[in-house]
Structures are given as C-alpha cells and as structure tokens.
Amino acid sequence: MAFFDKLQDVAKTVGDTASDTVESAKLKTKMNGEKREISELLEKIGQVIFDQAEAGNPPEDEGLRSMIYQIKEHQKTIADLEQQVADLKND
DSSP states (O other): OHHHHHHHHHHHHHHHHHHHHHHHHHHHHHHHHHHHHHHHHHHHHHHHHHHHHHTTOOOSOHHHHHHHHHHHHHHHHHHHHHHHHHHHHHO
C-alpha cells in the first residue's frame, strides 16, 4: 500500500503543478492584454497630439515638438523611398 500512497502523492503533486502552470499562463495572458491596451491608448494619445500639431496647435513641451519633427522627417524619408521605388518600376 505504501507504494500506491506514494504514487498517489506524486500524481497529486504533478496535478497541482500543472494546475498552477495553467493558472500562471492565464494570468500572464491577461497581463499582456492589459499591456496591449495601454500601448494602444498611448498610441492614440500620440496621434491626437500629432494631429493637433498638424492643425497648427503644436504642444508647448519642447520634447513633444522634437518628436513631432522626427516623425515628419521619417515621413519625408518614406516619401523619398516610395518615389525611388516608383522610379525603378518606370525604368
């Protein structure tokens, strides 16, 4: 009987560990979902600030103005690269 008791204890321990692992995975999935929501909201905040700047109402904060300038520079680079691709297609 001692063998079966030991086997039963091992099975219970394995089951508890598996249950904890599943619960941990569920919690991590929820955390990642919350982090994704935060990232989406931060992106929306940034878009609002950028759109306001484009409409002639730039933010007072120099750091934000600098980031808006950087975005515009990246947009210019993308436009230049798109033109280069179009030129290659036309050759």
